[in-house]
Structure formats: C-alpha cells, structure tokens
Amino acid sequence: MIAEVGHFALILALLISLVQAAIPLAGAQRNDATWMALDRPSAILAALLVSFAFGALMYLHVVSDFSVLNVVNNSHTDKPLIYKITGVWGNHEGSMMLWVLILTLYGLAVSVFGGTLPPGLRARALAVQGMIAAAFLAFILFTSNPFLRVDPAPPNGQGLNPLLQDPGLAIHPPFLYLGYVGFSMAFSFAMAALIEGRVDAAWARWVRPWTLVAWIALTLGVALGSWWSYYTLGWGGFWAWDPVENASFMPWLAGTALLHSAIVVEKRDTMKSWTIFLAIIAFSLSLLGTFLVRSGILTSVHGFASDPGRGAFILMLLAGVTGGALALYAFRAPALKGSGVFSLVSRESGLLFNNIVLSIAAGDVLVGTLYPLVMDALGLGKISVGPPYFNTVIAPVAVPLVLVTAIGPFLAWKRGDLRGALARMRYAGIVSLAVVALVWLASGLSWRTLWAAFGLGLAAWLALGVLIEWAGRVKLFQAPFDETLRRARNLPRSALGMSISHLGLALVIVGISGALAWQVERLQTLRPGDHLALAGYDLAFKSVDPAFQGPNYTAVRGLFEVTRDGRPVTTLAPERREYVNPPMPISKVAIDTQWFSDLYLVLGAPDGQGGFVVHAFYNPMISWLFYGSALLVLGGIVALSDGRHRVGAPQRGRKPVVKAPVPAVAAPAAAAVAQTAKASGGRLWLYLVPFLAFAALAGIFVQRLHLVEQGVAPNLIPSVLINKPAPKFDLPALQSGQANFRTEDLKGKLTVISFFASWCGPCQEEHPVVSDLAKSGVRVVGINYKDRPEAARAWLDKLSDPYAQVAADQSGRTGIDFGLYGVPETYVVDQAGVIRFKQTGPLTAEIVKTKIRPLLEQLGR
Secondary structure, rough: OHHHHHHHOOOHHHHHHHHHHHHHHHHHOOHHHHHHHHHHHHHHHHHHHHHHHHHHHHHHHHHEEEEHHHHHOOOOOOOOOHHHHHHOOOOOOOHHHHHHHHHHHHHHHHHHOOOOOOOHHHHHHHHHHHHHHHHEEEEEHHOOOOOOOOOOOOOOOOOOOOOOOHHHHHHHHHHHHHHHHHHHHHHHHHHHHHHOOOOHHOOOOHHHHHHHHHHHHHHHHHHHHHHHHHHHHOOOOOOOHHHHHHHHHHHHHHHHHHHHHHHHHHHHOHHHHHHHHHHHHHHHHHHHHHHHHHHHHOOOOOOOOHHHHHHHHHHHHHHHHHHHHHHHHHHHHHHHOOOOOOOOOHHHHHHHHOOOOOHHHHHHHHHHHHHHHHHHHHHOOOOOOOOHHHHHHHHHHHHHHHHOOOHHHHHHOOOOHHHHHHHHHHHHHHHHHHHHHHHHHHOOHHHHEEEHHHHHHHHHHHHHHHHHHHHHOOOOOOOOHHHHHHHHHHOHHHHHHHHHHHHHHHHHHHHHHHHHHOOOOOOEEOOOEEEEEEEEEEEEEEEEEEEEEOOOOEEEEEEEEEEEEEEEEEEEEEEEEEEOOOOOEEEEEEEEEOOOOEEEEEEEEEOOOOEEEEEEEEEEHHHHHHHHHHHHHHHHHHHHOHHHHOOOOOOOOOOOOOOOOOOOOOHHHHHHHHHHHHOOOOHHHHHHHHHHHHHHHHHHHHHHHHHHOOOOOOOOOOOOOOOOOOOOOOOEEEOOOOOEEEHHHHOOEEEEEEOOOOOOOOHHHHHHHHHHHHHHOOEEEEEEEEOOHHHHHHHHHHOOHHHHHHHEEOOOOOHHEEEEEOOOOOEEEEEEEEEEEEEOOOOHHHHHHHHHHHHEEEEEE
C-alpha cells in the first residue's frame, strides 16, 4: 500500500507542477496578480508531495519490502541500516527521486524566503522551475518508476555494490545533487529575466544567494567524492578524470564563473548577457552529466544506467531546457546592454579574465570527455583521452588564474592601478620565488619536482596576496589596535568569505602539488613479524586475523604498528573484505592522517606461503587538499551569511518593491532586439552560435543513441576493427626478461586482450573478473596503457597478475590503433588475428557469461 500511495503522490506532484509551470507564467504575461499568486502555493504543494513519495521509498528500503523491485535490486536484510537508507539513491530510480526532491525543495525555498521578490520575476522563475520539475517527474513516472512491484516477492534482495556501502556515500550524492540542482534556480531566474527583458543590479543580488548555495553544495560534493575515491578504492590517488568526475567538475567551473560575473552585474551594471549565458551553461552541464551516465553513450564506474530509451527521454529534456534556453538567449540577449564601462586595468577586467579562464577550463574538460565520441561520430578516426590529456590542458589555464586571483582584489572598480597593485604584492612575489627556488633545490632539481615547487610558489603567492589584502582592509600595523579590531569586526562577510575561499584554493594547490610530486610508494610481500621501511617510518607487521567478522562481510585483517625513530606513531589495520550480498572482494585501506602527510596502507593478495602483498604510500601534503576544500566551503558559507546576500533583499537606495500591480515590460522584446540589431551592424548571428553548437552536439547524441538501441554500438563506441585484423604493433614487455608482444603473437591462438592502467579505478573493479577468466584456461594478455611501468608492476603485484603476458603501451599509440576509448577495454581476437568483440568499460561476470564465453566457444576454444 505504501508503494501505491508514494506512486500516487508522484502523479499528483506532476499535475501540480504543470499548474505551477503554466498559470503563474500566464499571469505574469497578463499582469494578473491572482494568477501569479498561485506560484507559491503550487511550489510548496509540489515539494510536499515529492517529499512524501521520497519518504515512502526510503521506508520501503528500511523495512526491506521485497515486493518492490527497486528494493529487491538494491537491498538485502543483512545490510546495516545506514546502507539501507543510502541504497535509496544508490541506483538510477532512487537517484532521480533525490534529484526531483531537491529540485522541488529549491522551489519551496524561493516560495518561503522570496516574499520581497517582485511578483512578476518570482512567478516567472517558479514557473520555469515547475517546468523542469514536471519534466523530471514525467521521466520518473514513465521510464523509471521506483515503486514497481514484483510478484512473487523474493525472500531477499540482491544487495548493494560494496563500493557504495561506505559512510562517504551517505553524504556525497545528496550534496552533489544539491549543487547540480541548485543551479536550476539560477537558471530559472535567468529565464525569468530573459522573458521579462530586464537584468539589473537588483536581479543580480537576488540570483547570487542561490548560486552561492549551489556552489557551496557542489564544492562539498566534489570534495567528498574525491575523498571517497582516495580512501575507498585503494589506488592512492584522489582524482581519475572519470567521465562522471568530469560531469561534476564542469558545472563547478561554470558556477564559479557565474558567481563572480554576478558581482559585476550587481556592482557595475555590465556583463549582463554573459552572466545570463553562464547561468544557462551551469545548469545545462548538470543536465549533460545526467544524460551521459544514464544513456549508455559513455561508460563510467559511476554510471547508473545504459538504457537508450531513458537516454532518449533525457535527451529530449536536455534539448527542451538547454536548446530552448539558448534559443531564447539568442533572441533576447542582444537587448541586454550594460551601462557600466571600465578600463582594461580594473576589477571588472580581473573578474572578466577569471570568467574567461574558468570557461576555457570547463571547455577543455568538456572536449576531453566528448571528443572521442564526436570524432568517431564524424568518421574522423579514433582517439583515446585520459588523465595525461586533462593534466596537460588544465595546468596552463590554472596558472594565470591563480596569478590574477591574487591581484584582482587590489584593483579598483572602473579604473585600477596595476602598478600600485603589483607594488603591494612585491614582497609576496619575492617570497613566492624564494619558495620555488628553495623547494626545488631541496627536492633534487628534477623536472617533476620543479613543477611541484612552482605549484607551491603559486600557492604562496595567492595566500600572501589574500593576507596582504585583508591586512590592508583592516589597516593592520597601520592604525591603532582598537581601530584594526573595529575594522575587522565590520568587514563585510562577503569580503571575508572571499578571503577564506581564496586561502582554501591555495591549500588545495599545496595538496595537489605535494601529492603528485613527492609520493613515496613501497610494495613488498610481508609475513607477520616482518618490517617495511617507508619515508623514515617503520611499519611492523604484527599479526593477521583471517576471519574478522563485519556486519555483512568477512575479512582478512592485518595489524601494523608504525614507529618513527623508535617512538610509536600509530596502529594501522588494513583489510581484505569479502562481501556476501552481492559477493565481491574489496580492499579496505588503512590511513593515518597527520598535518603534513598521510600514511596509506593496503593489504594485498596472499602469496600462498603465509605472506601478503603490502602496498604502502607516503602521501605528503595530500590532507591539505581536503583542508583547502573545507576552507572553500567555509568561505562560501561566511559569504552567504552576509545580510546583503539574503534572498529578496532589496537593493540599497531603491524604493521598496511594490507587489501589485506589476509593471509591464517597458518595450517589446522584438522591438528591442531589432533596435539592437540595427545598432550592432547585423552581428546578432553571434548570439546564435551557442544554440547552433548545441544543436550539432544533440544531433551526435541522437546518432549515438540510435546505434546503442540498434545494438550496432552495444559497448558505446564500437571498434572500427570488428571483424578485421588486429592492427600492427610491437610492444615491449612490462616485466623485465619477457619478450615483446607483437601482432604475430596473436596468430593461431584465441586471445583476450585487456587494456588496463594502475591509475584506473574501474580497472581495479574488473580485476577479479579478469582473473577468474584467466583461471578458467582462457589466454588473457594485458596491455598496460599510458602508465608508469613501476606503478603498473606494483599494481599487479598488489592485485595479482592474471595475464599470460603483459605489454606496455606507454605512448598510447597501440591503444589508438585499436580504437580504444579509455581503460579498461577488452578485445577478443580469434586464431586468425581478427578482432571479434570489444567491451568498453569494466568487465562483469554477466558480460563474461552472456557474451565472451559463448563467443569463445563459437570460435573454437
């Protein structure tokens, strides 16, 4: 009964959202206060109905009602209560419920706290929000109903992926969605402004708090995701440039740019159309991520679904929201002329530069994520994009951004004094150069440490710039202490929040630089009683508990005592867990976090003689990455607490907003656009470029969905070499003493080729499946892709080496010749050297059972 009531609540919420989308919008156009007044009650009622439906789904998971298919697929009676709850959003249907819940709660918040908003603007914004909610509710009801029954009900469920049974996953997705969906509110305000034909300082003040809330939540969500990857996956890293990681990073970059550009609109009445455009892009990138991980056109360890039917629905939603918004933008944006002018050297120019660099960074990530797909769709060949590309393109844009971020606050509005700003930063420059030189000299004068030293110098430049700017504001050492204290107390919290966030960014740079440059890694087979030396620490392997019992797993648990110079430091207890429902082995990392470093310990596979492979890392400065992320969030919260940023606060110096009657738009949009077109010499086609680019991209998505649906591209990007001979290659062996791996070695043998890398999280996920395949007698050859040989060898020693032979493709050339999209990928090659099958993404036991084994039998194994 609970399931049916929850389903009925979703149906009612859809109907209410349609009312919210239509009547207030029509009322705003008709200047009818009665119709507009329906915006708030309809938004509140929709939020209450969706909240009830979400609560019903959570109740079904908590009580383990296995008559509901969603509970069967994602729960089990042995699961701890916390993971029964988090299992609600650990799947496609539940995650979409969380999405629409947060969407309607944002509408509820505007209804409750937006009483001082102009009725017309609020009605239009909530109407747009209602349209988005109605579209997502329709998607859930027609394609992803979480309340479907199963008859007969099984006695138990299938459980939740053990990787998701972690406290970090209890809070990471909700904050991530608060950020994703939060940009819908900025989008709705942008659409309302375009419909109304007016963007001014008051509009920017109203939209900034919602953008800031979304940015805070998304920053926290991304940081938590990175932290989860670091301490859960056991690979020693914190970011793998996975497509879903990219899908969260792109709207963060766009949202950061939007946050800064809105300041210019509020303060200087300029950059109006650009700010509207950023609001559209930030939310559109959130929708794009939703499409990518649910359509089947890209793979990810984080993917929720590979259903072209669902993908087509989301693509229609994306086309309606983004395509419609960009079309409206092309029509209305030319009329949004700012009155503020500024010189090349000014705070406005600094913020504009900030926007340009952040937009370039977002574009680089977008290109890297979609480029292989676009190249293949246009018939331009195959290319693989991975961490080497992203690390290469992001660093050059990050450097000027940090340099200008430190200088920008010293520049005045309208016309700044660059020479004066640089003079105030001269000591910061001297200290930063000294940091670069000293760190590089102390770390051995290598190219790798030079870049790390440069990163620490940049961090010092930014941090000192923040401190110097703050000291200037409060007149530290320039005025009596009482006056300094008074100035510090009266400093606007928005300015204080900016300083805290910029300090956080400096710490993030320190963490990334230190972790990438000075990580120390040791891999060794140890027995109880043995010792491992690591960066001045002694790790004593004291004992092993072979049958440690967890709530829904058993584990082999090692106990290590860590000392330094004979003094006890900590005790570490890494585990090798074996989950029951579903059955899956997982390594549980043990980490000791100190102020300046982490000790990171992984218990690997047993050697069969009483020993275990132990993988240990010393990660200097990596904790500063997470401290810096916390400061970024704290700075946002402090800025949000500024009374001037409260939702609906009228702009100082303006008359109170009159709720009714609503003034009509001063000039028809068509006339305004025509007038602007005449003044701009017919260059309005430039405003159509974003819409045309999106239309072209949508066309490629349609093609890919069609191929996936027809089975022509069952593994996303089909290899052009299917049923054709494998390309020519001659690769050196990864392990010393072995022969090269050549194309000729495929002749006469049925071979499964597995592309993998040590930096690849999904490769670790599929490794047990690859091992089982090799143990069954299948000849499996590994090709290590764009990896450091020592890291790859350590990775195989830790997890075990199932391959008959392992080759190293350090340049990536052979991967490209194979049509590799990204690791992991698997190919089946017959005795004649012809490629017969390609699997993009991690192998699963189901894929091996239903596709690879039948094909191997057919080919004559």
